[in-house]
Amino acid sequence: MPPRYRYEEIADDLRKRIEVGEFPPGSRLPSRRELTAYYDVTEPVIDRAMQILRVLGVTETLAGVGVFVRDAPGEA
Template identity: 50%
Template sequence: MPARRLTYEQIAEDLAARIAAGEHPPHTALPSMRELAILYSVSVPTIQKAHIILRERGLTYGVPGAGVYVEERGERDS
């Protein structure tokens, strides 16, 4: 367990790296916010902030009631 909690920026960077590495392929759901909160030992609002960063970077998109999914690379660039 880390000595200090990760910030939402650090979590967003880690998730972005995992997406880039192919750990989360395009159009697959990321783990739920609750699962990510447990994984990173942070609160759900911290995960929500990380999701905002990923969405702003065009890496993810939300489907109401279904979760957050990985964006196809470059798909939303237009």
């Protein structure tokens, strides 16, 4: 199995945290600054992880407001 990029690992971790209810549907995810500190990575890494979650239909972004867990994670 090829090595995984850190942003893929972070996206998987956030998705699992959403699935177990740490971030329930409708809740706002921590800010980019909080996530960079939590995962000890740069902002572009968090941006890529957020992009994966958005493409998977797990989250939605409201400009200037934040990133929120969709009501039906995984369903677009």
